[in-house]
Amino acid sequence: MAIDRAEVERIAELARLEIAPERMGRMATELSAVLEFVAALGRLDLARLAPSTFAPAGTPLRADELDDRRIPAAEALSAATEHDDGFFLVPPIVENVNP
Amino acid sequence: MSAPEAWRLSATALAARVRGGELAVDDAVEAGWRGPAGTWEAEVRAVVHADPAARAAARPREGPLAGVPVLVKDNICTTDYPTTCASRILAGYRPPYDATVVSRLRAAGAVVVGKGNMDEFAMGSSTEYSCYGPTRNPYDLDRVPGGSSGGPAAAVAYGLCPLALGSDTGGSVRQPAAFCGVLGLKPTYGRFSRYGLVAFGSSLDQVGIFARHTGDLAAAYAALAGPDPLDATTRPGEAPDVSGWRAGVTGLSFGWPANLWREGVDPEVVGGLEEAAARLERSGATRVTFDFLPGEYSVAAYYLVATAEASSNLARFDGVRYGFRHADSADLRALYTRTRSEGFGPEVQRRILLGTYALSAGYYDAYYLTAQRARTRIREEYRAAFARCDFLMMPAAPSLPFRLGEKIEDPLAMYLSDIFTIGANLAGIPGLSVPVGLSRAGLPLAVQMLGPEDGEPVLLRAAAVLEAGGEVARLEGEDTPEFAWPTKR
Amino acid sequence: MAYEAVIGLECHIQLATRTKMFCGCPAEFGAAPNSNVCPTCLGLPGALPRTNRAAVDAALRLGLAVGCELRPVSEFARKNYFYPDMPKNYQITQYDRPLCEGGALPVALEGGARRFGLIRIHVEEDTGKSFHPERHGDRPVSRVDFNRAGVPLLELVSRPDFRAPAECAAFLTALRRLVRWLGISDADMEKGHLRCDANVSLRPLGQEAFGTKTEIKNLNSIKGVEKGLHAEIARQRALLESGGRIEQSTLLYDADHDRLAVMRSKEYAHDYRYFPDPDLPLLVVEETWIEDARGALPELPWAREARFATQYGLPGYDAAVLTETRELADYYEDLARGLDGKLASNWVMTEVLRAVKEESLTLAAWSAKVPAGRLRGLLAKVAARELPGPLAKQVFAWMRDEDGTVDELLERHGVRAQGSVAELEPLVVAVIEAHPGPVAQYLAGKTATLGFLVGQVMKRSGGQAVPQVVRELLEAELARRSGS
Ligand SMILES: [Mg+2]
């Protein structure tokens, strides 16, 4: 399965990455090589097999009780490049609204 | 032994002296820094964050690892050092909490002496994909230490500390351990908490241990293993008891899937493997020969599952709450795209793209789901093998340590250097890489042993036999054999 | 051409748990921004989720109440998309294997009760909140608060079984009553505890196939749901009638201006890349847990409503009002013990609810003030005709502010209530017979003469009678005479 530039662009968009035009061709080639390699899985007889999943023990469930892992707002914010008045700041969220 | 020589001691011996008051904690913790680091660190570059004040702040005198210095891979959260995954996107980031493995290390008396270099986000097999630059192999500075936990492996090898923590998603502890001539244990999936280990492939990631001596692995395993309420994927129930690591291998059988190394494996690696097998047989173990599913399938399944999980795990690095943020982003889309494109290195971007593709509409069944089915097939293969033997032997890596730059331009070749280690991650079983001597060129030779789930006690018994050249009695008490130290050339 | 609307609802119910879905932070509302956060709900590197049992239990209770099939083994999945109020840039939700599937919610409609089918109910985590547009210095920004990030939600998806906005409004009203009844959510739409999106399409009447649908978000009140849907149906109808095509899109309803805005059209359609969350093993719900949840279910509102109608002989309207909340239904049933059901209903629906409203009390606070048993003492006397209505209302008013039984209140206020009706009735008869002139005038329609007759009875009672009571007795007796 080869992957072309348009496909790389589509995935990059989903992943919020920007591949410079000059790197695009090479990225497509490298990804195609990996996909070609993983096509080997087609040689295994997998039809009767369920996808791997967790052991049947089940997820542990937590009692609905407060714990002490909270971090103070000042500390939570301190790692952010931009914050103000207790809030994290981001560029304006525009919802693609076409009135 | 005088304080300046304390860096040569095993972790357990060091801790015993600290507890007994024969060695000052300061001398124990600083031994490697005052000793070999002065000679080695500037060239090897195993450590990416160090802080004498942070080391001095901890003065534990009690516990099984009292005063033992431990280097921790830079993707394991520590409150006293940055945790950056060797990525620009986490530049300067300091977590507000300790990973569970770090809290448990500290509770056992160990002291975190710094953070170890790695491939960015643990994606790589050579520690060349680091924003801090590569780590070099102490046995040959032109060669890679393996990866992704190359920093911790190299530091243990040259004597900075007797123990280090790495993470192993596809062999990232066992392969660098093999390249650096130290022991590297990847436990059973869920035996060590992942809370505080920055996720790469969550269903494959395990914290692992580097050591120079089997007894140190056992001590560290005992301190770290066990359920953690903060990690829903830890195994319930008590961890297996590894205190019998000196019990020898009499009566044990090991699987010998020789079809796996019939081609494509360095003859010296095969030679080391043969010699190790012979040593185990002389010590009372029996060899069971059978064919095993070729490793290419594991590599293929792995590069879909691990990258799919990574594409989602790494989505949180967006410049909003922590880490690097592109300064000039007028809109949200630009903030995300520029931050991530400049913050992540090329290999990380490649894997995020691959994983995004494997999960995207129209490809999920063909890639992600097929890989998860193959994973079931691979698990069954291991289960069937362990019905016939107590543990499996195989190489840790197909080659000896390769040269810097040798594979960096060829992602697929780099991926194939994990061909023997990846299966254990897919199957969730423990694996242990053990040094078995040096090649003609003086490079470390190693073998890998794989066990069934919770098979760590058996793996440690076999490792002890190999460490002691078959004479397990030598390992009584502190009288461990001298480690094959690298000599700088 | 006549068109028919096809509507499906997707509701998010914020659960009233103490802690968040996957961490031990308070799920409460109103704390300082970014103060109820921890490594997990802030999406810090290395942090992992751990599931809140109470949230799963709430889902089980709702699922059982509406007759869903419960999956003993369900799965958490990641829904991947970038949004600044979502800390991990994925949401932990359920996808392929949700906890609850099927079931139906009974809804009272004008034409009678109907059951609206459900597709699924699952558990998931909420996002944080963003505030925009705002400014920081000279720049436009959005501000983000993660206190709400990770609060547990139930997502309930209906079948596309609605044909009119009023049905949707009734469904939401019934859903709100149910989740409050089960104690799993405060379901205050204003506060976002209950949020609703709708899928709407139109098709020519009689046509089987669905038309192209649009999704309306931001329907944040029951009235808003109805108005927003009307607006969208009108928009689609106008478009179709003018020969246009409906474009698959997401719209935002602006309730303030009764207007719809296109949020994103199909070209922005998301690819969520769902996959099982590797941090969370399968969610296993043992049979005993389900049985415990089933055993703990209260009598459900619609069942209780039906029972009130038959057991207490109440009109449907009364039964519906009295089962609006579980507290009210409990209060009513406690009050009605040994009484005429309709009498108790009348008192609750008029006097009690009015008092509660006037004093802005919760029913719990009201019950603490005027327990059902105390009010029952009053109504028993009314039923036994020991207290005339007006006096009973006077006593009720005293009850609201004072302690004491009915007798104590009467005594405290100097009213001889014991047998007062029995004592007054002969006086009333005597006065009527003694004053045939005014009586004839009254009966002829000159009702002002009633005051004179009241005065006469008061005189004969030595000033002991309550004028209101006397007035009522006189009216009753005069009405009886005029009718005979
Ligand atoms: Mg949802």
Ligand SMILES: [Zn+2]
């Ligand atoms: Zn939290």
